[in-house]
Amino acid sequence: MTDHDDKELSTKEIILNTALRIIQQEGLESVTLRKIASSANVNLALVNYYFGSKDNLISEALKLMFDSKVLALDILDDRSVDPITRYRRYMLHCAKMLQEQPDLLRQMLGNGNIKFDTAHEYVGYLKKLGASKIISVLREITGEEDSEVLASMMMQIHAACFFPTFLMRHRKFIFGEQQSLPIERQIDLLFDHYFSRYKQSPTQDR
Known part of the structure; x- marks a missing residue:
């Protein structure tokens, strides 16, 4: 690679x-190409040269955000704790x-700005x-071997x-002034009920 590259x-x-x-x-x-160019101290033409459009730039930025912020898949690899605890920690992180970046939920649901040029790229994503x-x-x-059952779970x-994060902006309209439970407690309730038939405790790292 050259210095120019x-x-x-x-x-x-x-x-x-x-x-x-x-x-x-x-x-x-709030994203505009002019704002990005000004904040990055680069010419607007350079932004267009590298990304072509605002949508393309947002798509690449969101992919980077998923890589660096949301995934943290190494949590699932931590064999020092039981699998329910690993899964709970991962879900709590996500x-x-x-909660901090609610726009990300729309991207995760596939109804946002992330674009893919090929089916192969989408599968990789x-x-x-x-x-x-x-x-x-x-x-x-669970000991379940049926991949379709596991995917449904x-x-x-x-x-x-x-879904509670998705509803957050409408919560007052739906439930009035009632306060929501902390996200840790919400996940504990879900895991306690969902995995109650299994011996491992999902809340041992609380």
């Missing part, structure tokens, strides 16, 4: 990181991130989201964990 990569990363910071601090609605690792942990917890648990 290094400079181009550095400039692209600066633009991408700036876009990510604006998304995190101000939300997706839920807290989604799904693998990156950790579906196979989560199913493996569920298999370890994963979807049920994730929906139950993340």
Whole structure:
């Protein structure tokens, strides 16, 4: 790689990181190419050169956000604790991130700005989201071998964990002034009920 290539990569990363910071601090609605260019101290033409459009830039920034913030899949690899505890810690990490960045939920549900050029890229993205690792942990917890059953369990648990975040902005309209339980308690309740038939305790690391 030449010095010129290094400079181009550095400039692209600066633009991408700036876009990510604006998304995190101000939300997706506040993102404009001019704001990103100004904050990154680069020419607007350079932003267009590297990314082509605002949608493409947001898509790349959100992919980076998933990689660096949401996934934390190494939590699922921690063999020093039982699988329910590993899964609970992972779900708690994800839920807290989604509370801090509620726009991410829309992206995770596939109804947002993340774009894929090929089916192969999309499959790779799904693998990156950790579906196979989560199913493996569920298999370890339950002893279930049917992959379709395990996939359904994963979807049920994730929906139950993340749906309250999705409803958060409408909570007062639905439930009035009643306060919501802390996210830790919500996940404890879910895991206590969902995994009650299994011997391991899901709350031993509380």
